[in-house]
Amino acid sequence: DTAVSQTPKYLVTQMGNDKSIKCEQNLGHDTMYWYKQDSKKFLKIMFSYNNKELIINETVPNRFSPKSPDKAHLNLHINSLELGDSAVYFCASSRLTADNEQFFGPGTRLTVL
Template identity: 95%
Template sequence: DTAVSQTPKYLVTQMGNDKSIKCEQNLGHDTMYWYKQDSKKFLKIMFSYNNKELIINETVPNRFSPKSPDKAHLNLHINSLELGDSAVYFCASRLAASSYEQYFGPGTRLTVT
């Protein structure tokens, strides 16, 4: 009965590789987000999708490409991984017609070596 799930939980890879993180929510929400949490625990929004359409794209390198095949899924693909991409990535979701709170997944810890 997991509300927002992410796979994988841990991802260790080398510089230059391409990797994907998947996110799924079973809450019936129509808006999904990706956040990056740095080593100092600071959370910054990267992308937001509403009904499969991109509505927020913060200053994120174009090596990062989100894909939303349907309202319940928002995947994050990262090309040419760099050391600075090492972080914890959180997916979140929200129902746009209700209040503003977002529900977060457990996070994916990405380590680039």
């Protein structure tokens, strides 16, 4: 009965590699998000999709490319990984209602060596 799931949970990779993180939600929500939580625990939005359409695109390097094949999935592909990309990446989903209650996944801890 997992609500928002992410794979993998942990990702350790070398600088310069390309990697992907997958996210799926079974809540029937129409909006999904990617957040980055850095070492200082600051949670910052990166992207948001509503019904497969990009609606929020914060100032993120274009090495990061989200893809939403359907409204239950939002994947994140990262090219040419850098040391500063090390963080925990959270996927979230919500209905597009005024209060915007977001349900978060367990996070993917990315370490770039």
